[in-house]
Amino acid sequence: MKSFPALATALTLTLTAGLLLPSASRAGEVHEIVQKERRFQTPEITIAKGDIIRFENHDEFIHQIFTESPTMSFDSDEKRPGESLDVEFDEQGLFEVRCHIHPKMLLTVKVD
Template sequence: MTRFFVICSLFLGAFSGVNAASLQVNVQTKDGAAAENAVVSITPITLGLVLPEVENAATMTQKDTLFRPFVLPISVGTTVTFPNLDEFRHQVYSFSKPKRFELRLYGQDTTNTITFDKPGIVALGCNIHDNMLAFIYVSEAPLVGKTDVNGTLLLEGLPAGEYGLSVWHPDEKKGKAVPVTVTLDDAVQASALMTVDLRSVRREQQPPADEGY
């Protein structure tokens, strides 16, 4: 069995096949800087490809009064667990159209889960701690991952064929980045370069100003 790895993503799958290739996706800003936390959705164009199985579970942790990770890419139908690893309580919520919900005040002794059954961008907040911010990107594509600090996403064990790639970033300006098409040959690594136009001021989580939380 050939394993399929998504680097810097919370999903791991597998696929059975003889011919396998790898794909390195590099995402950069219009200024040429590496774009961390860019979500790349991968959809096969070639018919009949046997794709890796997608994990239907993921985790969005609350620790040190922050969400971890800041960006979580998942596929439609994934159930996300929201563990609280802090010694105080949190109240997680989202007003985003794909999934409106609220997890009432809970501490370390409670486990909450939410299933994301519609595609789209879900922004998270905490009613108790205004500094907390995160995004869950729910993709309809069969494969999805995000870039690391170097703006790179590496996928291995893919069946050879043609794929369409689209990218999203929480700081992108209005309008979507241009999708690209890439062809993978047997046992050969292919690469793709994608560009996102980002705001000059980034939306980031900041540690709480009050250490008395």
């Protein structure tokens, strides 16, 4: 009966994978990230593939955001105070979102 725990583990993994399948077809969730005091108020966030991050400029300054990676890149227009921008993350991985105007601004996005 030594192999029983291994079998139970395999069964658990199969059930878990089965439960995860419906989420693959769900609509992308929207996550809000506030830009204020020349910072992203949330320094890191984990989202699911296909989710959207809504960047909201609650600052007194113009912000601009970009990401450069082999699998996903974007480079936004300048957004004034009160404006927002939606970015959809369609690739899994780890992405750094930065601002050309304020080089110290950094948001790390993990897409599962």
